[in-house]
Amino acid sequence: MDTLRIACAHDVMYAPQYAGVSAGLFAEQSILLEFHRNNGTCEGTVGAVNRGEVDLLLGTCLYGVRLAETGVNPVIVAQSNQQTRHVLAQRATDLHDLQWSGLRGKAILVHPGQTPTAWAAFTYALNRSGLSLGEVKPIVGYTAEDAIGEFLRGVGDVLFVDGDSALRNDLRITLPVSRQAGRLPWSVYMVDRRQLEPKRELLLRFDKALDNSLKWLRGETTETIARALAPFFPHFSAERLLAIVQLHRDLDLWAQSSALQLDQVRRWSEALELGGLIAPGRQLRDYLDVL
Missing domain, CATH: 3.40.190.10 (Periplasmic binding protein-like II)
Structure with a gap:
């Protein structure tokens, strides 16, 4: 069993990874996921990568831009979410x-x-x-x-x-x-390129497990998904967790597949430039590579 350490906020919006663990889909690929929990800040997530505490960062593409600005060459491995909630x-x-x-x-x-x-x-x-x-x-x-x-x-x-x-x-x-x-590459998994080649085969297995998790979420009932997530979110009542899962399904929050959609990346670049979050004339692909 190979271990992958992931930096991410502890949030139901990242249901694909938790559901995949619960359903045994990562175990099928001989992968054990460990979650480096933090407060979801840029320093908490990006810093974990810079300090070598994790293998993958899950979050907004802006974290990847920040990584690039600190000298890391970030590579997007997979996509988890396709919407804002x-x-x-x-x-x-x-x-x-x-x-x-x-x-x-x-x-x-x-x-x-x-x-x-x-x-x-x-x-x-x-x-x-x-x-x-x-x-x-x-x-x-x-x-x-x-x-x-x-x-x-x-x-x-x-x-x-x-x-x-x-x-x-x-x-x-x-x-x-x-x-x-419209659909946007809202949450993606990123890796430091220096770790990419040594872990390429493992990351490809991770991508397959995540893709199966996304398919599992689309095929199961809201009640089944909420039960699968419950051990990871014991602070929520069953009713509250059920309501959140139903909302995320109504919003079509989770990606259709783990493969990054480049047309979404292009539109998100436009949105981030419009919002002043990346420099005029720059694209996310200027900062981020794709596996």
Whole structure:
């Protein structure tokens, strides 16, 4: 049995790897996964690679850009997620659903997250709907603890928030960002090129196991998936975990296959450039190679 150490945030959105472990799909490839848990920050994930504590990094492509800036030559091994789970939500008492074209002039209260990519996906979605940030009124500055409470109190017209946090009786998900932004290489596995050749055969087995895990997720019921994930997320009640899994399925969060989709990479490059997260004229492929 070969061991692969993975740096990633401990999150249900990364269900493919946990479901694959639970279903024995990685064991079938003689692979044991070990998860280097951290707070999901850039330093926590990128730093783990730089310090040689892990074999793979799972997260946003921006982590790969950061790795490249620290002198590492990152290579994308596989894709896990193809969507952002961020949404625009309204109050449960709001009578009329907003449409993207109806956001012009609306005040959008922003629930803060840990990475800027969700906002980049939103601005990209807004752009695809024919609007710009100058045509809406972002409200920023509230803490994550206060943002939802202030929105429910009446601040803002719509709430920009991750979908998991919007799973409340007093909120209603109206506009998933992914429906407007389209599929994107949201979460990918990356390796330092110096480890690529020594581990190539192992990484190819990993890719096959992950692909089988993604197929398993598409073929199983929400209840079966939630039960498979439960040992990895004991802090969630069965009801809460079931609701999160159903939301992620509704959003089509997980990739269709482990193979990186280059058309998604191209569009995500456009979105990140639009959001100011990569330099004008640069592409993600300028920073990241693909296995």
